[in-house]
Amino acid sequence: MDQARRQLMIALDLPSGEEAETFLSHWQGEEKPWIKVGYQLFYATGPRWIYERKQEGYSIFLDLKLHDIPNTVAKAVESISKLGVDFLTLHAMGGSEMMKRARESAEQFASSSECRTRLLAVTQLTSTHEKMLHDELGINSSMEQAVLRSAKLAHQAGTDGVICSGQEARAIKEATEPSFLAVTPGIRPIGASANDQKRVVTPTAAIQAGADHLVVGRAITHAPDPLEAYHQILQEIIEARGKLR
Numbered sequence: 001m002d003q004a005r006r007q008l009m010i011a012l013d014l015p016s017g018e019e020a021e022t023f024l025s026h027w028q029g030e031e032k033p034w035i036k037v038g039y040q041l042f043y044a045t046g047p048r049w050i051y052e053r054k055q056e057g058y059s060i061f062l063d064l065k066l067h068d069i070p071n072t073v074a075k076a077v078e079s080i081s082k083l084g085v086d087f088l089t090l091h092a093m094g095g096s097e098m099m100k101r102a103r104e105s106a107e108q109f110a111s112s113s114e115c116r117t118r119l120l121a122v123t124q125l126t127s128t129h130e131k132m133l134h135d136e137l138g139i140n141s142s143m144e145q146a147v148l149r150s151a152k153l154a155h156q157a158g159t160d161g162v163i164c165s166g167q168e169a170r171a172i173k174e175a176t177e178p179s180f181l182a183v184t185p186g187i188r189p190i191g192a193s194a195n196d197q198k199r200v201v202t203p204t205a206a207i208q209a210g211a212d213h214l215v216v217g218r219a220i221t222h223a224p225d226p227l228e229a230y231h232q233i234l235q236e237i238i239e240a241r242g243k244l245r
C-alpha cells in the first residue's frame with residue numbers, strides 16, 4: 001500500500017454490515033482502503049464481522065474508546081487482540097494504570113509481535129472546544145495544554161500514539177517523540193460542513209502538522225461519489241506530502 005493510502009482511514013459509520021460491504025464495493029479493483037469501525041457498525045455487526053474483514057485483507061482500526069477500571073480494560077484488550085485488529089482506541093482519561101494494563105494485554109495476546117494491536121489514546125475529542133473543557137469538564141487549562149498532558153501520560157504509559165486534532169499534532173510530536181503516532185479525525189476539506197466537530201483541519205493542514213493518519217468519515221461516506229471523494233483527499237495528501245520535502 002502506498003504511503004498516502006496508508007495514511008487515509010475511512011470511518012465506516014454505517015448502520016449494518018450489509019451497508020458497509022455495499023459501500024466498500026466502490027473500491028472493487030482497487031487496493032483495499034484502511035477502515036475504521038466505531039460504535040455504530042461494531043454494535044450492529046460484532047467481532048465476527050471484524051474478523052472476517054481482517055481475513056479479507058483489510059487493515060482495521062477498531063474504535064471502541066475503552067474507558068473503565070484497569071482490569072476490565074485489560075480483559076477487553078485481551079478479547080479484542082485475538083481479532084487481530086491493527087489499531088484500537090482507549091480514553092487517556094482512564095489514567096496511566098489503565099493504559100499500562102491495556103498495553104500488557106495487547107503484548108501478551110498478540111499472535112506475534114508484528115501483528116500486535118496498536119493502542120491509541122483519545123486525548124480530547126475533536127467535538128470538544130475550549131469553553132466546554134472549562135465549563136463542562138472542569139479542566140481549567142488551554143485545549144493545547146490539556147491535550148499535551150493526556151498525550152504525555154499516554155506516551156509514558158506505553159500506548160503507540162494518540163487521537164488528537166490536527167491542530168495539536170505538531171506540539172504532541174515535539175513533547176513526545178516523532179514515532180509516537182498522531183492520528184487525526186476532525187478532517188474537513190475546504191468548504192465541507194464541520195457538522196458536530198469543533199477542532200477541524202483540512203487534509204493539507206493535518207499533513208503539514210505531522211499527522212501520521214487522517215480519519216475521514218462523512219466527507220467520504222456522505223459524498224455522492226465516495227470513491228471520487230476518497231481520491232480527492234488522497235491527492236491532497238500526496239500534494240501536501242510533496243511540499244514537506
Ligand SMILES: O=C(O)c1cc(=O)[nH]c(=O)n1[C@@H]1O[C@H](COP(=O)(O)O)[C@@H](O)[C@H]1O
Pocket residue numbers: 011013038063065089122124125126127163164185186187195197215216217218219
Ligand atoms: O476516535 C476517533 O476516531 C475519534 C476521536 C475524536 O476525537 N473525534 C472523532 O471524530 N473520532 C471519530 O472520527 C470519525 C470522524 O467522522 P467525521 O466527522 O464524519 O469525519 C468518527 O467516526 C468519530 O467517532
